Amino acid sequence: MFKVLVSDPISDLGISLLVEASDISIDKKVGLSEDELVAIIGEYDALLVRSQTRVTERIMSAGKQLKVIGRAGVGVDNIDLDAATKRGIIVINAPDGNTITTCEHTFAMMMALARHIPQAYMKTVGGVWDRKSFVGVELRNKVLGVLGMGRIGSEVAARAKAFGMEVYGYDPFLTQERADKLGVRLASVEDVVRDADFITVHTPLTPETRHMLGKDQFSRIKPGVRIVNCARGGIIDEQALVEAIDSGRVAGAAFDVFEEEPPAPEHPFLKHPKIIVTPHLGASTIEAQENVAIDVSEQLLHILRGEAFKNAVNMPPVPADVLAKLEPYFSLGKKLGSFAVQMANGPVKEIAVTYAGDLADVDTQPLTRHIVEGVLGFHLGSDQVNVVNAMHQAKTRGVNIVVTKSQASKGFTNQVSVTIRTDKEERLVAGTLLNGFGPRITQIDRFPVDVEPQGHVVLVSHHDKPGIIGRVGTLLGNNDVNIATMQVGRSIVGGAAIMVLGVDKGVPKEVLEQLTSLPDLNKAKVIHLF
Ligand SMILES: NC(=O)C1=CN([C@@H]2O[C@H](COP(=O)(O)OP(=O)(O)OC[C@H]3O[C@@H](n4cnc5c(N)ncnc54)[C@H](O)[C@@H]3O)[C@@H](O)[C@H]2O)C=CC1
Numbered sequence: 001m002f003k004v005l006v007s008d009p010i011s012d013l014g015i016s017l018l019v020e021a022s023d024i025s026i027d028k029k030v031g032l033s034e035d036e037l038v039a040i041i042g043e044y045d046a047l048l049v050r051s052q053t054r055v056t057e058r059i060m061s062a063g064k065q066l067k068v069i070g071r072a073g074v075g076v077d078n079i080d081l082d083a084a085t086k087r088g089i090i091v092i093n094a095p096d097g098n099t100i101t102t103c104e105h106t107f108a109m110m111m112a113l114a115r116h117i118p119q120a121y122m123k124t125v126g127g128v129w130d131r132k133s134f135v136g137v138e139l140r141n142k143v144l145g146v147l148g149m150g151r152i153g154s155e156v157a158a159r160a161k162a163f164g165m166e167v168y169g170y171d172p173f174l175t176q177e178r179a180d181k182l183g184v185r186l187a188s189v190e191d192v193v194r195d196a197d198f199i200t201v202h203t204p205l206t207p208e209t210r211h212m213l214g215k216d217q218f219s220r221i222k223p224g225v226r227i228v229n230c231a232r233g234g235i236i237d238e239q240a241l242v243e244a245i246d247s248g249r250v251a252g253a254a255f256d257v258f259e260e261e262p263p264a265p266e267h268p269f270l271k272h273p274k275i276i277v278t279p280h281l282g283a284s285t286i287e288a289q290e291n292v293a294i295d296v297s298e299q300l301l302h303i304l305r306g307e308a309f310k311n312a313v314n315m316p317p318v319p320a321d322v323l324a325k326l327e328p329y330f331s332l333g334k335k336l337g338s339f340a341v342q343m344a345n346g347p348v349k350e351i352a353v354t355y356a357g358d359l360a361d362v363d364t365q366p367l368t369r370h371i372v373e374g375v376l377g378f379h380l381g382s383d384q385v386n387v388v389n390a391m392h393q394a395k396t397r398g399v400n401i402v403v404t405k406s407q408a409s410k411g412f413t414n415q416v417s418v419t420i421r422t423d424k425e426e427r428l429v430a431g432t433l434l435n436g437f438g439p440r441i442t443q444i445d446r447f448p449v450d451v452e453p454q455g456h457v458v459l460v461s462h463h464d465k466p467g468i469i470g471r472v473g474t475l476l477g478n479n480d481v482n483i484a485t486m487q488v489g490r491s492i493v494g495g496a497a498i499m500v501l502g503v504d505k506g507v508p509k510e511v512l513e514q515l516t517s518l519p520d521l522n523k524a525k526v527i528h529l530f
């Protein structure tokens with residue numbers, strides 16, 4: 001008999017599958033504190049949560065029998081994934097069940113914003129018949145910018161078209177082909193900032209998306225724009241938004257999510273006449289709550305019964321013999337994937353991996369998953385992509401994975417090379433494990449190099465001319481950027497070349513712009529590897 005604890009309000013109908021299963025005993029204890037959970041979790045095999053329960057390392061370490069944590073919803077930011085992975089606890093979510101509901105909430109917010117519905121309601125029920133203060137705008141013929149064209153963003157785009165809106169979509173995985181299919185204009189964040197009358201965000205919160213709309217974007221944003229966030233607090237800089245509204249640049253905003261939830265009573269959104277808010281209700285419909293509870297209950301049953309399952313968001317077990325051969329390469333593989341995707345411009349269409357040398361004889365699937373995880377995780381967020389679901393995530397986003405094997409490894413015992421193909425270009429990075437030295441990047445595009453894949457790396461492409469290295473070093477030094485390591489690669493004397501600089505901290509955007517404008521320097525990019 002498996003014991004399941006449900007610690008958040010989750011649809012009864014959705015978990016009926018568990019209630020009716022003869023090998024499951026289920027307890028519903030909602031609203032427990034961390035201490036209370038720690039005290040009882042030891043007797044349970046599975047924990048089922050929504051977003052209120054924070055599943056901490058303490059709870060997991062007390063959960064001696066805990067095999068699986070189910071999240072009835074998409075975001076797993078309330079679960080300590082690293083702690084779960086460390087303990088071999090599988091974390092599953094239900095990514096599809098609340099897509100439509102959250103999309104509809106986004107529309108409800110957008111329309112309420114366009115027509116001042118909450119403000120007008122408050123006045124009317126307060127006994128004031130005010131028809132002058134609440135003149136709104138139509139959605140028809142307006143430009144809607146959708147940042148994040150995944151499950152929810154794509155549904156929002158489809159509905160916006162029915163309202164007669166022109167839709168701009170931005171997503172690192174949105175190709176021209178898919179944009180055409182969805183009838184949206186493939187745009188950049190800059191296009192959206194410049195042209196959109198309404199902007200809605202549907203990305204996860206990652207270091208990349210944090211404050212994706214901030215002071216800088218608001219200084220250039222189309223006057224009169226209205227902004228909606230039903231994704232995650234922090235994607236839009238709350239303070240900068242309030243300032244942009246108060247300055248008259250932004251007409252208003254509708255938020256379902258906050259950087260800190262629940263927001264403090266003095267939070268500026270709560271009393272602002274031009275900002276409407278809901279308490280993280282995006283997924284709160286009867287249908288969505290049933291859907292996510294059914295999805296997660298099914299998966300949970302499969303895992304407890306030792307059957308195949310999907311939607312795991314953390315680490316799966318790898319057979320011991322395979323693990324012994326491949327494990328040393330896992331971290332390198334992920335870094336090569338991340339490095340390659342950060343080099344490439346445009347939406348990723350294909351990830352081509354070549355294993356050369358001894359690795360060609362092994363079942364490299366688990367290593368490929370780490371590489372794909374590195375590629376996708378950079379944009380999707382490390383809480384959404386892992387070695388279990390990386391291939392599935394790539395498939396659902398139309399990213400092709402090609403693996404080839406070769407005995408020729410250019411003098412190394414093994415070499416792994418990762419090529420990213422986008423609409424715009426093809427970029428390659430290769431690496432190996434050097435005996436006694438650890439992981440090394442051995443090739444970038446066609447240039448041989450020897451670089452340790454870690455920290456902040458500045459990648460410069462330039463012409464092989466005297467003085468260029470000095471100019472780059474001086475510029476970085478003058479801007480307090482310390483160069484820890486440097487590698488230069490070229491194919492022929494005086495031809496195209498690259499410089500790979502390991503630096504001690506991130507390089508500010510302005511410094512990167514100054515670098516790019518140096519004579520004989522083509523491009524400069526900062527790559528983060530952690
Ligand atoms: N308010 C609520 O109650 C709910 C909120 N959510 C949140 O909504 C968001 C979207 O959910 P889904 O559509 O299901 O996720 P998804 O994973 O299907 O889509 C997210 C998309 O964001 C894109 N993305 C990542 N980095 C980006 C960047 N820098 N710029 C532009 N796009 C980027 C990804 O490529 C992906 O296509 C998530 O944050 C999720 O947690 C989801 C359900 C309910």
Ligand SMILES: O=C(O)CCC(=O)C(=O)O
Binds near residue numbers: 051075076282
């Ligand atoms: O369970 C909820 O209501 C939160 C939903 C959510 O934010 C998600 O699924 O990511």
